[in-house]
Amino acid sequence: MMPQGQTARPAAPALSIRGLTVDLPRGMERRHAVENITFDLLDGQILCIVGESGSGKSVTANTIMGLLPRAILVSAGAIQLGGPDGTAMIGASPATLRSVRGRVVSMIFQDPLSALNPLMRVGEQITEVLTAHDVGTKDWQRQRVIELLTEVNLPNPQLMYDQYPFRLSGGQRQRVMIAMALALEPKVLIADEPTTALDVTTQAQILHLIRDILRRKGMSVMFITHDFGVVAEIADSVIVMEKGRIVEQGIAAEVLKSPSHPYTRRLIAAVPNLTGQDRAAAATVPEDAILKVEGLSKTYRSGSALLGSQRVVPAVQDVWFDIGASRTLGIVGESGSGKSSLGRLLVKLQDCDGGRILFEGRDIAALSDSEFRPLRPKIQMIFQDPFASLNPRSTIGQILTVGPVAHGMPRAQARIEAKELLARVGLDAGAFDRYPHEFSGGQRQRIGIARALMFKPRLLVADEAVSALDVSIQAQILQLLDQIQRETGVSMIFITHDLRVASQICDQIAVMHKGRIVEQGPPSQIFLNPQSSYTRELVAAIPGETLV
Amino acid sequence: MRGFLVKRLLQSLILLLIVSVIGFAVLNLFPGGPLAQYALDSSMTQDDLMRLKEQLGLNRPLYVQYLDWAFRLVQGDWGHSFRDRAPVLSVIGRHLWATFLLMGSSTILAVGVGAWIGIRSATHRGSLFDHAATIGAMVALSIPTFWFGLVGIYVFTLRLGWLPAGNMYTVGDESILDYLHHLIMPSAVLALVHVAIWSRYMRSATLDVIHQDFVNTARAKGLSERRILMKHVVGNALLPMITLAGIQLPSVLTGALVTETVFTWPGMGRLFLDSLGYSDYPVVMGLLMFSAVLVIVSNLLADITVALVDPRIRLA
Numbered sequence: 020m021m022p023q024g025q026t027a028r029p030a031a032p033a034l035s036i037r038g039l040t041v042d043l044p045r046g047m048e049r050r051h052a053v054e055n056i057t058f059d060l061l062d063g064q065i066l067c068i069v070g071e072s073g074s075g076k077s078v079t080a081n082t083i084m085g086l087l088p089r090a091i092l093v094s095a096g097a098i099q100l101g102g103p104d105g106t107a108m109i110g111a112s113p114a115t116l117r118s119v120r121g122r123v124v125s126m127i128f129q130d131p132l133s134a135l136n137p138l139m140r141v142g143e144q145i146t147e148v149l150t151a152h153d154v155g156t157k158d159w160q161r162q163r164v165i166e167l168l169t170e171v172n173l174p175n176p177q178l179m180y181d182q183y184p185f186r187l188s189g190g191q192r193q194r195v196m197i198a199m200a201l202a203l204e205p206k207v208l209i210a211d212e213p214t215t216a217l218d219v220t221t222q223a224q225i226l227h228l229i230r231d232i233l234r235r236k237g238m239s240v241m242f243i244t245h246d247f248g249v250v251a252e253i254a255d256s257v258i259v260m261e262k263g264r265i266v267e268q269g270i271a272a273e274v275l276k277s278p279s280h281p282y283t284r285r286l287i288a289a290v291p292n293l294t295g296q297d298r299a300a301a302a303t304v305p306e307d308a309i310l311k312v313e314g315l316s317k318t319y320r321s322g323s324a325l326l327g328s329q330r331v332v333p334a335v336q337d338v339w340f341d342i343g344a345s346r347t348l349g350i351v352g353e354s355g356s357g358k359s360s361l362g363r364l365l366v367k368l369q370d371c372d373g374g375r376i377l378f379e380g381r382d383i384a385a386l387s388d389s390e391f392r393p394l395r396p397k398i399q400m401i402f403q404d405p406f407a408s409l410n411p412r413s414t415i416g417q418i419l420t421v422g423p424v425a426h427g428m429p430r431a432q433a434r435i436e437a438k439e440l441l442a443r444v445g446l447d448a449g450a451f452d453r454y455p456h457e458f459s460g461g462q463r464q465r466i467g468i469a470r471a472l473m474f475k476p477r478l479l480v481a482d483e484a485v486s487a488l489d490v491s492i493q494a495q496i497l498q499l500l501d502q503i504q505r506e507t508g509v510s511m512i513f514i515t516h517d518l519r520v521a522s523q524i525c526d527q528i529a530v531m532h533k534g535r536i537v538e539q540g541p542p543s544q545i546f547l548n549p550q551s552s553y554t555r556e557l558v559a560a561i562p563g564e565t566l567v
Numbered sequence: 568m569r570g571f572l573v574k575r576l577l578q579s580l581i582l583l584l585i586v587s588v589i590g591f592a593v594l595n596l597f598p599g600g601p602l603a604q605y606a607l608d609s610s611m612t613q614d615d616l617m618r619l620k621e622q623l624g625l626n627r628p629l630y631v632q633y634l635d636w637a638f639r640l641v642q643g644d645w646g647h648s649f650r651d652r653a654p655v656l657s658v659i660g661r662h663l664w665a666t667f668l669l670m671g672s673s674t675i676l677a678v679g680v681g682a683w684i685g686i687r688s689a690t691h692r693g694s695l696f697d698h699a700a701t702i703g704a705m706v707a708l709s710i711p712t713f714w715f716g717l718v719g720i721y722v723f724t725l726r727l728g729w730l731p732a733g734n735m736y737t738v739g740d741e742s743i744l745d746y747l748h749h750l751i752m753p754s755a756v757l758a759l760v761h762v763a764i765w766s767r768y769m770r771s772a773t774l775d776v777i778h779q780d781f782v783n784t785a786r787a788k789g790l791s792e793r794r795i796l797m798k799h800v801v802g803n804a805l806l807p808m809i810t811l812a813g814i815q816l817p818s819v820l821t822g823a824l825v826t827e828t829v830f831t832w833p834g835m836g837r838l839f840l841d842s843l844g845y846s847d848y849p850v851v852m853g854l855l856m857f858s859a860v861l862v863i864v865s866n867l868l869a870d871i872t873v874a875l876v877d878p879r880i881r882l883a
Contacts (some may be wrong), residue, residue, distance in 0.1 A: 086786055113792075121789035135781040135800050137879060138806075147798075148788045183878040199788065 029451040031102050033206050033239040034083065034124070035381035039096030039109075041087070043450050052078040052091060053263045061206065065240045067250045067271065069286065070260035071489035072460075076243045078384040080209045083108060083237040086125055095255060099205050100124055116479075121148045125200035129212040131192035141195050142180030146200040148434065158567040167198040171228060188220035189354070197228065197316055204236055211243045218353035218516060223560035245489060247290045248519070248563030250361075251275055259283045259561075289494040290519070290563070297541045298347075298526050308341035308377075309477055310365075315339075315374035315384070317360055319479075336534040338374070342527070345508040349525030351518055351557070361483045362514045368402050369393055379477070396426055396474035403483035405463035409455040415441070415466055418449040423473050433473070437453050439470040444499060461492035472507070482514045497524050518561055523544060530554045575870075576703075579863045583856065587640075590855040594848055601625065601649050601846040614824025623649060636852065645856075646849035649817035659835065665735055666834030668746075669826065670819050673754040677761035678812070684762070686801065689777060707763035712822055716756045716829035723752060733831035753830040757822050761815065768811055776850040779803070781809055806877060812870025817833050817862050 041052040053075040058317065060066045071074045079085050083098055085390050086107060098108040101123050106115060125148075128134040136144060145164045149155055155163060161180075168176035171194040184192055193213060200208055230253050236330075244250060250257055254271035259280065267280040278284045298379040317335040336358045342348045351550065354356040363369040365376060367383065376384040379400065383391055402408035409418055419440065422431040426437075438448045444465040455463060464484065471479055481500070485493040501524060504511060515521050521528050522542045529539045538551040549555045602620060605611050620626045624635070636646060645655035688697040724732040731751045732735070736745050776782065777800060785795045824836030833838070835854060842850040874880040 068617040086783060117789045117791060119789070120787055128780055128784065130780055134784045136781045136803070138786070138802050138877065139798075147785070147790060151789045151791075183882065185879045187881070196784070200785075336859070529572055 026041060031062050033062045033101060033212070034241065035099045036079075036083070037097045037099075039082065039098065039173065040084055040094050041075075042092050042094045043385070044090045049262065051075075051094075051263050053082075053260075055096070056192040056260075057262075057428070058258055058265065058268060060238055060241050061256070063233070064241065064255040065242055065253050066202050067242045067244055067257045068260060068346050069244055069247060069250055069255035069257060071245055071261070071286070071491065074388050075263040076260050077211055077505050078263075080126065080211050080241065080243055083209060084120060085111065086126075089111050091541065105272075116489065118152070121200075121205065122152050122203045122286070122434075123204075124207040124209060125205045125206050126209040126211065127213045129198055130216050131189050131213075132216070134196055135192055137184055139183075139371060140180070141182050141187070144200045145195070145202055148243075149200055152203060156213065156517075159484050163202070164198075167202060167395070168195075170232070171195070171198045173198070177276055182283040188221075192223060193225055193230070194501075197232070201232065202235070204237060204238070208238055208240045209234070209243075211239060213242075214249065215244070215246070219518065220353065220556060220560040220564075221251075222562065223252075223375050226562065227335060229253065246562065247275070247287050247490075251563030253363050259286065283380050285491055289491040296525070309344050309379060310512075311341040311375075311377040313364070313375045313377065315364060315376065316362070317357075317364055317369065317371050333534050335364065335371070338534075338536055340527075340529055340536065340539060342478075342510050342512065343511055345504055345528045347504065347511040347513055347524055349521035349528040350514045350531060351516070351528055352531035353516060353557075355533075356531040358514050358516075358531045359482055362400070362512065362532075365512065366480050366567055367395075368400075372389055373437065391532060396423075397477045399471035399474050399476040399479055400479040401464075401467050401479060401484045402553040403469050404487055405460050405467055406455075406487075408467055412456055414452050414454055415458075418455070418466065419451075419470050419473050422470070426474070437469070437473060440472055441466075443472075443503070444469045445495075459492075460488055461496060464492075464496055465499065467494075468503070472509075473502065475507075476509055477511050479511045480514070481511060483516065484513070486515065486517065493520065500524060518546070518557060530557065573876075575867055577869070583859055583861060585855060586859045587632070587637065587852070590852055592629075594851060595629055595632075599746075601848060603846060609704055611737050623866055625697055631653075640664070640856065643854045648850050650845055650850075651747045653848050657749070658838070658850055659853055662833060662835045662838045665832060666823055666827070666836065668750065668758060669832060669834055670823055673758035673761070674812075676754060676758040676817060677765055678808075680758070680768045681762040681765025682768070682805070682808070684766035686773050686796070688766065689773035690796065697770075704763035707759050712760060713824045716753075716826060716877075719752050719756055720829075729798060733829075735833055753826050753832055755825040756811045756829070757819070760822060764815065765808070765811075768808060769804065770866055772807050773794060773800060776800050776803045806873065809873050809876065811870050813866040816865040817858070820858055820861070824871065 022270050037057050039056050040054050043050060043052045054129065054422065054442070056079065057073075060065070068076045068079065078087070080090070082093060083100070087093070093109055096109065100106045100119065106119050106123065111119075119387045135141070137191070142161070142164050144168060144334070146160050149160045149163065149328070154160070156426075162445060165173065165176045165180060168179050172367075173179045175190060179195075184195070187195065208229075213229070214225050226249065228280065229240060230243075242249075250271060256269065257267075257271045257274045258265055259267040259274070259278075261282045267274060267283045273342070276285065277488045278287055299381055315335055315338040316333070319332040319334055323491050329452070336357075338361060339468065340348065350358045350361060355483070360369070364384075367386075367388075371384050374384065375382045378394065381394075383394060386394075413421070416434065416437060417436040420428075422434070424430055438451055441448060441450050446462060446465055450458070450462075455466070458466065469483075479500075484500075488496060498515075502509065503509065511524075513521065513525055522545075525542060527539065528542055528545045529536045530545065531537070532550070532553045538545065538549065538554045540550075544550070545554060546558055549558055583599075588621075601623065604615055605616060605619060617626075623644050624632060627635070639646060647654055648658050683699050688700045691697055711728050719730075720732045723730040726816070731749050782795060782799055785799045789799070817855075820836075824833060824839060826832065827834045827836035828840060835857075839851065841847075842854070
């Protein structure tokens with residue numbers, strides 16, 4: 020099945036996959052990781068493979084590289100790399116696979132923090148690609164690595180050569196990975212969610228770099244993503260995968276404009292897009308601020324002042340905002356902007372250095388732990404990682420009731436309320452006696468929300484509460500939060516790095532940069548008429564603005 | 568780094584103080600004491616004993632004895648053995664070399680063999696080798712060292728006649744080969760438990776590293792499995808082992824005590840047991856302080872080594 024090319028001359032496929040089926044070990048939820056998939060990656064094109072977690076897109080990439088774990092076996096199909104005279108990857112000997120990897124096909128991974136060896140210098144790690152394939156003399160290799168570091172726009176390549184990975188930012192590490200992948204100018208580059216772990220502005224730069232290099236070198240790229248925004252940015256053609264099957268493939272622009280399969284339509288619809296419209300007020304409520312933050316500051320100090328080795332990082336600087344009852348304030352920023360520190364200060368997981376936090380008119384910043392304890396139920400938090408934030412050894416019932424019972428709620432009443440809340444967040448009552456591992460990520464986040472609601476809070480602080488979820492699940496959780504706010508009148512502070520998500524749910528948005536709020540206003544102002552240059556930069560970096 | 572060293576030094580001093588107080592108190596609270604030996608001799612009169620007590624300074628209150636001992640210690644005077652009046656430091660010095668030889672050789676053996684078994688178990692997880700190594704480690708850990716020592720003597724000395732049953736050298740020979748010949752069995756027996764411990768730790772450390780993303784990156788570059796193992800896996804897996812080595816040292820020292828006794832090896836372990844038997848308190852206290860310093864220094868060295876090897880700590 021060739022995607023319908025626009026050009027008259029059909030390009031040769033750099034990679035072609037025919038009827039590939041990969042089995043999962045027995046006892047998994049389905050038999051095949053991928054089932055009978057067939058596609059071509061044409062020369063000089065970017066092919067995006069889109070799907071949610073568990074759709075089989077990473078397994079496909081690892082199969083092409085011959086990097087599958089031993090327990091997962093290919094049961095049928097063929098992979099031809101580099102045209103008809105190229106290499107058949109299925110059943111190839113380990114030596115053949117080794118000689119192809121890095122030379123004909125190379126790969127970059129999702130998490131640039133863990134994809135580089137922490138004990139080796141950056142230059143050495145790139146050089147390894149050359150030595151592994153016996154290319155060049157030592158001097159030539161060094162020169163080539165410097166050239167590559169320059170090519171991926173890393174600052175000061177000579178210095179960069181001798182750096183260790185921990186010194187580099189996420190974006191810089193991903194550039195190193197790209198340099199490594201380009202070292203021998205392979206025909207095919209496989210990129211497995213290479214920008215998912217990055218900030219939007221960094222993501223935009225990396226996408227630009229990949230597209231740019233592809234054009235210059237005439238490489239083909241197989242780009243795996245879950246984000247249709249990214250597809251809109253870079254893809255020539257697109258494949259949509261669901262549960263190990265290809266449900267739709269075609270030219271990117273066409274699939275985006277008129278998706279034919281319902282799953283594709285759902286995925287595209289679930290991508291939060293910037294409407295630039297303000298949210299309809301939840302209810303007519305008195306405009307009394309439930310929370311007022313005045314001049315809040317926090318500085319991290321490490322090392323010892325006595326020995327003169329102190330490091331001072333101002334995380335939150337002179338932050339002012341207020342939030343009314345049943346309103347949602349979005350706090351948006353990139354990693355290191357201080358948004359999570361701010362969240363921790365608000366729920367007093369950390370003490371601030373200066374400023375006031377007026378909750379219902381009372382300054383909670385000044386309260387000691389024991390003074391604050393009676394207020395704690397009123398301010399609740401929803402955490403980012405739905406896998407790590409629930410105790411795996413407790414039942415859902417225990418998780419929901421332990422807090423309220425400790426705060427004096429009778430056990431029987433706590434049980435009844437917990438079951439009601441489970442129904443409210445869209446889980447059936449049977450969940451009460453089950454354990455966290457029996458639930459999916461989205462379900463766990465619902466449990467996390469129910470746990471926070473058990474205290475009948477006045478204020479919810481959600482720190483990246485939907486960032487770890489697939490887009491379609493993300494949309495459901497956002498909807499749930501919206502519905503709960505309308506029903507209970509709870510106020511929400513929604514911390515996120517994703518402006519698109521913030522635009523969906525917030526009445527007001529505060530943009531943080533280097534510990535300060537650089538701009539604050541309704542979504543219509545932030546997205547359509549941003550006042551600060553940083554906000555403009557952020558909005559411009561959002562992938563797929565064209566996608567509406 | 569300087570701040571770190573200063574802090575560690577202060578911690579170490581406090582630790583040494585605590586060790587010395589506890590050691591001194593426990594020794595002196597024991598019934599008997601250094602004079603018990605002499606009391607058995609019927610020719611000793613009560614007056615003789617009193618004179619001896621005065622001579623050795625044992626008639627003073629305990630805290631005065633401690634302070635006196637401690638001040639001398641700080642000035643480098645570790646006291647004199649009750650047994651032969653020789654300075655404690657030189658008594659320890661006579662036995663030091665033997666113990667270091669035993670500990671050093673068995674540590675090298677344990678680390679080498681243990682790491683190899685651990686890495687191979689991890690890369691061949693679930694294989695026959697892995698299972699055998701697991702069972703072997705459990706056996707080595709659950710049977711006491713002296714038993715292995717006795718079995719070793721029975722098999723290799725009595726049955727096969729290959730190795731000597733004890734001592735450090737043959738009187739009159741004393742060549743390097745002779746030393747090595749005597750070293751093999753005690754060193755191997757002492758190493759056995761540590762091979763087991765090291766292989767277990769190394770196995771789990773290697774498994775941790777094997778599943779890291781950068782190992783996949785290395786594969787995607789087209790590196791051979793061997794090079795991936797040597798260049799990317801082993802280094803990262805050994806990192807936590809350095810700290811382990813520092814922590815393990817006291818147990819090697821304890822193991823040496825038993826091993827030296829079984830093989831009549833003239834090291835600090837033997838000296839310690841003998842001195843305890845004779846209530847030779849200055850020597851016992853000296854050994855106690857010496858081993859405390861040894862443990863502190865080895866942990867410090869381990870931490871410094873980690874800092875030197877790991878760029879994230881060295882350059883941070």
